[in-house]
Amino acid sequence: xxxxxxxxxxxxxxxxxxxxxxxxxxxxxxxxxxxxxxxxxxxxxxxxxxxxxxxxxxxxxxxxxxxxxxxxxxxxxxxxxxxxxxxxxxxxxxxxxxxxxxxxxxxxxxxxxxxxxxxxxxxxxxxxxxxxxxxxxxxxxxxxxxxxxxxxxxxxxxxxxxxxxxxxxxxxxxxxxxxxxxxxxxxxxxxxxxxxxxxxxxxxxxxxxxxxxxxxxxxxxxxxxxxxxxxxxxxxxxxxxxxxxxxxxxxxxxxxxxxxxxxxxxxxxxxxxxxxxxxxxxxxxxxxxxxxxxxxxxxxxxxxxxxxxxxxxxxxxxxxxxxxxxxxxxxxxxxxxxxxxxxxxxxxxxxxxxxxxxxxxxxxxxxxxxxxxxxxxxxxxxxxxxxxxxxxxxxxxxxxxxxxxxxxxxxxxxxxxxxxxxxxxxxxxxxxxxxxxxxxxxxxxxxxxxxxxxxxxxxxxxxxxxxxxxxxxxxxxxxxxxxxxxxxxxxxx
Numbered sequence: 001x002x003x004x005x006x007x008x009x010x011x012x013x014x015x016x017x018x019x020x021x022x023x024x025x026x027x028x029x030x031x032x033x034x035x036x037x038x039x040x041x042x043x044x045x046x047x048x049x050x051x052x053x054x055x056x057x058x059x060x061x062x063x064x065x066x067x068x069x070x071x072x073x074x075x076x077x078x079x080x081x082x083x084x085x086x087x088x089x090x091x092x093x094x095x096x097x098x099x100x101x102x103x104x105x106x107x108x109x110x111x112x113x114x115x116x117x118x119x120x121x122x123x124x125x126x127x128x129x130x131x132x133x134x135x136x137x138x139x140x141x142x143x144x145x146x147x148x149x150x151x152x153x154x155x156x157x158x159x160x161x162x163x164x165x166x167x168x169x170x171x172x173x174x175x176x177x178x179x180x181x182x183x184x185x186x187x188x189x190x191x192x193x194x195x196x197x198x199x200x201x202x203x204x205x206x207x208x209x210x211x212x213x214x215x216x217x218x219x220x221x222x223x224x225x226x227x228x229x230x231x232x233x234x235x236x237x238x239x240x241x242x243x244x245x246x247x248x249x250x251x252x253x254x255x256x257x258x259x260x261x262x263x264x265x266x267x268x269x270x271x272x273x274x275x276x277x278x279x280x281x282x283x284x285x286x287x288x289x290x291x292x293x294x295x296x297x298x299x300x301x302x303x304x305x306x307x308x309x310x311x312x313x314x315x316x317x318x319x320x321x322x323x324x325x326x327x328x329x330x331x332x333x334x335x336x337x338x339x340x341x342x343x344x345x346x347x348x349x350x351x352x353x354x355x356x357x358x359x360x361x362x363x364x365x366x367x368x369x370x371x372x373x374x375x376x377x378x379x380x381x382x383x384x385x386x387x388x389x390x391x392x393x394x395x396x397x398x399x400x401x402x403x404x405x406x407x408x409x410x411x412x413x414x415x416x417x418x419x420x421x422x423x424x425x426x427x428x429x430x431x432x433x434x435x436x437x438x439x440x441x442x443x444x445x446x447x448x449x450x451x452x453x454x455x456x457x458x459x460x461x462x463x464x465x466x467x468x469x470x471x472x473x474x475x476x477x478x479x480x481x482x483x484x485x486x487x488x489x490x491x492x493x
Contacts, residue, residue, distance in 0.1 A: 005149055005448060006151075006448035006453050007453060007455070008151075008152050008155075008453065008455075008457060008458075008459040008460055008461075009149055009150060009151050009152070009448060009460050010149070010150050010459075010460045010461050010464060011147055011148075011149055011150070012147070012148060012149070012150045012460075012464060013144065013145050013146060013147055013148070014104060014113070014143060014144055014145070014146050014148060015144035015145060016464060016467070016468075017106060017107055017108045017113065017148070017150060017464070017467065018073070018104035018105060018106050018107060018113065019103075019104060019105040019107075020140075020144065021102045021103070021104060021140030021141070021143055021144050022102065022103045022104075022140070023099055023101075023102060023140060024038075024066060024074075024096065024097035024098045024099045024100070024101045024102075024103065025037070025056065025060045025066045025096045025097065025098060025099060026098075026099040027056050027057050027058040027060075027098075028057040028058070029054035029055070029056070029057065029098075030054060030055050030056070030057045031054060031055065032055055033054075033055025033056055033057070034055065034056075034059065034094070035055060035056050035059060035063065035093075035094045035095065035096055036050070036053045036054070036055055036056070036091070036093060036094070036095040036096070037053065037054055037055060037056045037095075037096060037097075037098055038053055038068060038074065038091075038095055038096070038097045038098060038101065039053075039054075039098045039100070039101070040076040040078070040079045040080055040083070040098070040100050040101060041079075043074065043076065043080075043083060043084075043085035043101075044076075044079075044080045044083055046085075048085065050091065050092050053095070056096065060096060063094070063096065066096035066097060067094060067095065067096060068087050068091050068095045068096065068097055068103075069087065069090060069091075070087055070088070070089050070090050071086065071087065071105065071106065071110045072086070072087045072103055072104075072105055073085070073086045073087075073103065073104045073105070073106065073110070073113060073114055073117070074087070074097050074101040074102065074103050075101065075102045075103075075104070075117070075143055076100060076101060077100055077101070077102050077137055077138050077139055077140070077143070078100050078136075078137040079100065081126060081130050081136045081137055081138055082117075082122070082123065082126035082130075082138060084114070084117040084118075086110065086111070086114040102139075102140045102143055104143075107467045108150070108153060108156060108463065108467075109153065109156040109157055109160055111160040111163075111164075112151070112156040112157075112159060112160055113148070115159075115160065115163055115442060115445065116148050116442075116446055118438075118442060119439065119442035119443065119445075119446055120439050120442070120443060121148070121149075121442075121443070121446055122146065122148070125146045125147065126138065126146075129142045129146075148446070149446050149447075149448075150460040150463070150464065151448065151460055152454075152457035152458055152459060152460050152463065153457075153458065153460075153463050154454065154457045154458070155451065155453060155454065155457055158451045159445050159450055159451055162445070162450050162451050163441060163442070163445055163450070166441050167438065167441070170434050170437060170438060173430075173434060174431060174434050177427045177430055177431050177434075178427075178431075180423070180427055181424065181427050184420050184423055184424055184427075187420065188417065188420050189371070191413065191416050191417075191420075192367065192370060192371035192413070193371060195367065195371070195409045195412070195413055196367070196368050196371050196372075196399050197251075197399070198250070198251035198254060198399075198401065200409060200412055200413075201401075201405055201408050201409055201412070202251070204405070204408055205251065205252075205253065205401075205405055208404065208405075209252070209253065211404070212253055212401075212402040212404055212405060213402045213403065213404075214253050214255070214402070215250070215253060215254045215255035215257075215399075215400040215401055215402065216255045218400060218402060218403060219255060219257050219261065219400055222261070222262055222356075222357065222361070223238075223239075223261060225356040225357070226239075226261070226262075226264070226356055228356070229355065229356035230264075233264070239258070239260040239261045239394075240260075241257065241258065241261065242256070242257075242258040242395050242397055244256040244397060247397065250399060251401070253401065253402060253405075254399055254400060254401045255399075255400050256397055256398070256399060256400070257397075257398050257400050258394065258395050258396060258397055258398060259352065259365070259393060259394055259395070259396045259398055260394035260395070261398075262352075262354070262357060262361065262365060262398065263322070263352040263353055263354050263357065263365070264352075264353040265350055265351070265352055265353075265390060265393055265394045266315055266317075266350070266351050266353065266390075267315075267326070267345070267347055267349060267350055267351065267390055268286075268313065268314050268315055268317075268344050268345035268346050268347060268349060268351070269312045269313035269314045269346065269347050270312075270314075270346045270347060271286075271304055271308035271311075271312045271314060272312075275308075277305065277307050277308075278304055278305055278307060278308035278311075278312070279302065279303070279304060279305065279308070280305070281305065282302065282303030282304045282305045282308070283303060283305070283306075284303060284304045284305070284306070284308075284309060284316060284343075284344060285300035285302075285303060285341055285342065285343035285344070286300055286301060286302045286303065286304045286314065286343060286344045286345065286346070287300050287301055287323070287343050287344070287345050287346070287349065288301050288345070288346050288348060288349070289325035289326065289327055289332055289333075289345075289346070289348035289349050290325075290332060291323065291337065291345075291349075292323055292324070292325045292332065292335040292336060292337040292349075293331070293332065293335065293337075294337065295336075295337040295338060296337060296338045296339065296340035297323060297337050297338065297339050297340055297341065297343070298340045298341060300341065300343055304344060309344065313347075314344040314345075315344060315345075315351070316342055316343065316344050317339055317342065317343060317344070317345065317351040317353060318339075318342055318353065318355055319339055319340060319341060319342055320338065320339060320354060320355065320362070321338070321339045321351045321352060321353050321354065322336055322337070322338055322339075322351070322352040322354060322362070322365065322366055322369065323336065323337050323338070323339055323345065323349050323350070323351060323352075324336045324349065324350040324351075324352060324369065324388070324393055325348060325349060325350075325388075326348055326349065326350050326388035326389060326390075326393070327348035327388070333388065334372075334373050334388065335373065336366060336369040336370060336373075338366060339351075350388070350390060350393045352365070352393075358403055360403050360406045360407045360410065361403060361406060363406070363410045364401075364406040364409060364410060365398065367409070367410060367413060368398055368399070369396075372396065
């Protein structure tokens, strides 16, 4: 923050221009009740979905003390440390704020304080306050002492008007970019669907049908390769074909099979963490399901020993194995990636070993699993954390065209996806640029460079003196909390 401020500005602290920090109400959240309980998790998105805000399990004795009102600024002191949100308008129904939030009521232009809390000036101080702490957090006292430059009240309003005008233009641009991102995601999925249903290569297939091997003939060749390359995996069991009677008709020359008919599908294990002999001086890469978030997989989470390999169910998958995540919420479960190293895995991964498959078939299988991502997630079983299992993975139905058509499909997909990737990268770059531009606007705003100064404005020092006088008077009257609450809803001016 600038040491040298424009004429009529002063350096101050949050505590000098807002009510003293107030911690929220301590209780558990529940799905039904009389009064809503606003938590840190409810403000982290930058907007509040009041329908999803839970209720208090226990009501405070002095409810009004914790009630949220228009213009209140709440700040997270743990979790998303320093994240702030200003209540816009009266909340729908009575709402209190939870104990991991700290409330301030501005005595000056409320949006001026709110926008300052989005600026880099503010965040640098938050980072300094929470640095070196194992679990980052700040308390009310630290938040109160955060420094902010104060402009004259009229200039504060001009600054806020200018910020909102510029941010409105950025909002429109970002909304369009996000819309493009959504459309690209839909387009990517529609291209994948056209690929695995034969629509993408319909004309090509018609022109080349005289020279294409049927899917059925190809499947028999694959099954023969599967038997011949079983080597050392115990007694061979012929994979059972899935019932495809009720499935839609395939294009001419295609056939249905399942994943187990193509690949050896296996999983791994987690060597006991407490056994040092399984990890110390390990030399065998070992991965977890989160590894699929990168494609290909070049890194590992741990190194395990030969002893771990001998004494547990860990298997080393060869390079080129497709790894499918079977556990996990978010985007992990159902995602697929390809090993670019030899590695063992935990039990949350299914390894689709494809050494015996022609390269183009493995590529098409991987492409299909990416398309099937949303569908296979619906096949997950379980309660709070639905999971896949080996049986579901093995029985996943797969459309099999000729190897020539698979090559054509993969080539076309690669060409289209390279264009989609370029557009997605451009959108991400522009969104990042927009974020940087917001910070540039805020930097100019709180350095006195966004709007011109007016020498006729009342100096900020007089504004602060008046706030101090009114607070002192309220304290002498013994109704400081009531006056602060009233004043906090409207800038003193």
